[in-house]
Amino acid sequence: MKKNHSCSIQQTFLLFLSIITLLITPVFSDIISEPPVMYQASTYAMVESGNYSEVITVDDMKNYGTFGVGGFEDLDGELTQIDGDVYQIKHDGTVLEPEGDTGICFANTITFDPEYVINLNETMNEDSLLSNIHDSFPDENVIYAFRIDGIFPNITVRSVPHQEEPYPPLSEVVEDQSVFHLHNISGTVSGFWFPEWMQGVNYAGFHTHFITDARDAGGHVLDMTTEDVAVSIQPIYTFTMILSD
16 A cells, blocks of 8 residues: 555656646747857958859758858859848849859858847938947847848949959959949848958958849949838857868
């Protein structure tokens, strides 16, 4: 009789532990869940010095994230990634969706999951816009991804031409860049901000690319004016770098 009572207590205790485990596990899982990872192909210093060889492909970039910026193998145009889709803005201004095996020499991408949004409903030049975005950052020692959606009364973008080996440094390539002036257009800016201590690994400060809602124009942003935009912002605490063999 005493033995049966002991077994009953043990069974009750095990049942109690099972219930507590079921209740705690979802909460604990949320606490230890991994933050989104930003993947970076190559480094800014390597690109700046003239290394435009393939590091990853378009398919790789889509597997790593849904939102990003970059450049293609041989520096063949500007790269913008929005909602998982990768676009190539060529030197002549045409916009393509490149094949999955197309090479990429440099890129940043992340599965975009913004933590907060700021609405800027007045006309702003680029300095005011970026200042407002920067002022919203809770910590200047981490990386940020940000997306700007809305109306752009004026935006100036550029693209660069295809290069042949031996590659010239980036400073020489941009001397032959094509510049496009777009007016009263709606679209999306995809961008990243990097802290000063990351200079060389990436470009310290803001790096922004643009594409129209019609997906028919875009490029690396040189200047812009906004009228009514929403800025979605995601702090980044983890990143993985991918280098070529």
